[in-house]
Amino acid sequence: MKVTSDMSSSGRRVIGVGIIGAGARGVNCIGRQIAEPFDDTGLRVAALCDRNRERVDAAARLLHNLVPNRGATPPPKTYLDASQLIAAPEVDLVVITTPSYLHREGVTPALRGGETVQMRDIPGHAL
Numbered sequence: 001m002k003v004t005s006d007m008s009s010s011g012r013r014v015i016g017v018g019i020i021g022a023g024a025r026g027v028n029c030i031g032r033q034i035a036e037p038f039d040d041t042g043l044r045v046a047a048l049c050d051r052n053r054e055r056v057d058a059a060a061r062l063l064h065n066l067v068p069n070r071g072a073t074p075p076p077k078t079y080l081d082a083s084q085l086i087a088a089p090e091v092d093l094v095v096i097t098t099p100s101y102l103h104r105e106g107v108t109p110a111l112r113g114g115e116t117v118q119m120r121d122i123p124g125h126a127l
C-alpha cells in the first residue's frame with residue numbers, strides 16, 4: 001500500500017480510501033463505515049468515483065457530512081473515470097463496489113498501478 005497522506009489532528013496517520021461505485025454498497029455501507037469512525041481509525045474517504053455525476057457529487061457531500069470534526073478534513077474528491085481515481089495522489093487504498101461483472105475493469109488497472117485493492121464481494125468473473 002502506498003501511503004501519501006498526512007497525519008490527522010489526533011496524530012494518526014491518515015489513509016485515503018478511494019471508492020469506485022457510489023451506489024448503495026459504496027455509500028450507505030462501505031462509505032459510512034469509513035467516514036463515521038475517522039477519529040478512531042485515521043481512514044478517510046478521500047475520493048469517490050461513479051459514472052453518474054449527480055450520484056457521485058451527492059455521495060461526496062453525504063459522506064463528508066458524516067465525518068467528525070469535518071472542518072479539518074477535505075471533502076472527498078470526485079471522479080467519473082476509475083483510472084483517474086486510481087492515479088489520484090490522495091488515494092492510498094481502493095475499494096471497488098461496482099456490480100460484480102464490472103470488477104475486472106476496476107481491479108486490473110488498480111493492481112497494475114500498485115494500489116492495495118479491497119473488493120467487498122466475491123470477485124466477479126475471471127480477473
Ligand SMILES: NC(=O)c1ccc[n+]([C@@H]2O[C@H](COP(=O)([O-])OP(=O)(O)OC[C@H]3O[C@@H](n4cnc5c(N)ncnc54)[C@H](O)[C@@H]3O)[C@@H](O)[C@H]2O)c1
Nearest residue numbers: 021022023024025026049050051052097098099100102121
Ligand atoms: N447494496 C447492498 O447492500 C449490497 C450488499 C452486498 C453486496 N452488494 C454488491 O455490491 C455491488 C454493488 O451493489 P449496489 O447495491 O451498490 O449497486 P448500485 O447499482 O446501487 O451501485 C453501483 C454503482 O456503480 C456505478 N458504476 C458502474 N460501473 C462503474 C464504473 N465503471 N465506474 C464507476 N462507477 C460505476 C453505478 O453508476 C452505480 O452508481 C453488487 O455487486 C452487489 O451484489 C451490495
